[in-house]
Amino acid sequence: MTTSLYDYSIPALTLGLTNLGTLLDKAATYAEAHKLDGKVVADARMIIDMFPLKRQVQIACDTAKGAAGRLAGIELPKYDDVESTLPELQTRIQKTLAFIDGIKKEQFVGAETREIVLQFPSITMKFTGHSYVTKFVLPNFYFHVMAVYSILRQNGIEVGKNDYLGNIQ
8 A cells, every 4th residue: 555645744734724723712712711802812923023823824724725736736725814813713724624625535646746836926946746745835834833832822822732733543
């Protein structure tokens, strides 16, 4: 039995997004208990030159849907970055999970060698499917999920390693 990029990416991205939703649930519970506007939590950041929590969630979702779609060779859905509350961020996570869930393992056939080109304002990045997953997708995805975790911890929200890791068995 061979292992495909699907096996290395989709389960990890799905688990990470699910855990991200759990982290946001804890943030919402904290905000409600402390009579905080959820927008305050969504706008929280670790340091002034880093993105706020809401942008970290958006990027994690974009990284996951981008990986799934590009590796499957299908068109990506476009999400407007308009979320400003915890429930809106939860909706974005659920939309992303639904998109990923609709992709089948068979769509990843040949993805290891598929050319993936990312165009950013100041740089063009070219990958094979394999290097895209190992050098960009997973490190970038986990960076942004960890940023959310860290922002919540910094703001007194009781989340721990088990919330970050989730159901790993």
